[in-house]
Amino acid sequence: MIKVEIINKPITPFISDDNRKQIGAELVFNGRVRNTEHGKKIIALEYEQYEGMAEVELKNIAVKTCDKFPIRDLLCRHRIGIINVGEISLHVLICAKHRKEALEAMNWFISELKKLVPIWKWAIMTDNTRIPSECEH
């Protein structure tokens, strides 16, 4: 199963299912907002998207990930809007028969997301000024 969503509210995690007998590895990734941007304190990041294209690109990458790696499920929620320090901006759940392919798929999926999905961050500084984030990690 593939499911991707871009949402403008706090992320609720996908529910883990104990009844899936063929899944040996269930991998969860949560990306969170750090409190610094190039050494300067920030209070939040504001994520903006290219509405429409961002979700299509995210779905394309999810499909490619499932073609490339023998995984069963890839579920992804990406939050946009203002996200305070410490909160989750990206939540990904990958299920596979074995750990190795789940880990490789997770790494590849997030790397591609960071190269292609038209989403950007603005850093909100402690004085409330707002500047484009330079972080590309």
Added chain:
Amino acid sequence: MIKVTIKCFSQVKYALNQNELVLELKKGFRSSDLEKTIRIKAKGQLDNISLRIAINQQYITKNTELKDGDEVAFIPPVQGG
């Protein structure tokens, strides 16, 4: 003449101080011509920034002739995650 809409994000929005602009262009205008126009409008603020181009919400890899009604985005390095 043709009319195209340019969607602005991140550094492009910051440099042009606009979310969107509509330009009337000569017929035959290409994506690379429009990129030069946008960089000139940005007055140097986009000089060191690589821009990927999307037309009608799809990345393009070749210099493409623009058509009337196209939606164009000059996409600075993305930062999802």
